Amino acid sequence: MGFHSNFIIMEDQILNILRKNQLSITDGRKSILRLFLESDNALAHHDIEARTQVKFDRVTVYRTLQIFMDKGIIHTIPTADNSIKYALCRDECEQGHHHDDHVHFVCKKCGTTVCLEEVHVPAVKLPKGFKPQQVEVVVSGTCKECS
């Protein structure tokens, strides 16, 4: 299977995701979604603004990320340095109900952030009275490439 076929498959995937979520097909949404599909690590707002071929307005990027969040297409990864990163949700995520129950890893050397889909968040036992709804685990250290 050549490069061209892969390209067609990704373009199809983009359209499917947008249609499945009842979003109208626009250049901005396609470009940003393509960026996420092409990238194996999480993206910050400014990465997205910088890396799209065609330049979109900051406001468009904000609004697109917001609507992708609402639809459950992407999720945020909090990091200690106050920089939010975004990554694709797996198929099981639905509107409103994120269950990204996986661990995130931030490399202190290269700065890349990845979802470790195969590492599930451990159970945390809380003191009486605290009712947990969501557990975020962010591990930082050095990644495969940097160690």
Next chain:
Amino acid sequence: MGFHSNFIIMEDQILNILRKNQLSITDGRKSILRLFLESDNALAHHDIEARTQVKFDRVTVYRTLQIFMDKGIIHTIPTADNSIKYALCRDECEQGHHHDDHVHFVCKKCGTTVCLEEVHVPAVKLPKGFKPQQVEVVVSGTCKECS
């Protein structure tokens, strides 16, 4: 032991912390440190700016938080909504070497963030090649008061 004695003890504690960390004693540093000692939950930058009796410049607050971080007096708590909160480190924390190995809890109703000192972060097993240095666990849900 009356109110007055407690006050004196806290003022002593403030001076001790500053001296131990070789920081000169200024009104700003004393006020901000007092705020942390009086509060049982984590504080955001704007909380600090708003709650000190005497008003300090934004820049002073930033710089004070920064130097308290460097010295290991406080630590940050990352939250999903991109708002950093700060909390006192326990005595074991030293300059450069934070080991706040406890779980943080953010209440979705009242917004307060607390350190659950007694709940230690669980061990996380990572795939080959990833070398962990720090594990951040933030649980969100409803706290004692709000449930």
Next chain:
DNA sequence: TGTATCTTTGCAACTTAGTTGCAAAAGTTT
């Protein structure tokens, strides 16, 4: 205790991040 020295503060001016309203442009439906 006063003076010299070093540190911290507040101000101004700036950069970056994020929000809102609105008219024009693009997407969708028939």
Next chain:
DNA sequence: AAACTTTTGCAACTAAGTTGCAAAGATACA
């Protein structure tokens, strides 16, 4: 292709965070 709906870009704004510098304050030392 016309009518309708949604999205985009622009302008203008608020909030967050940074830097250089002179004045004020803290510390050290005679």
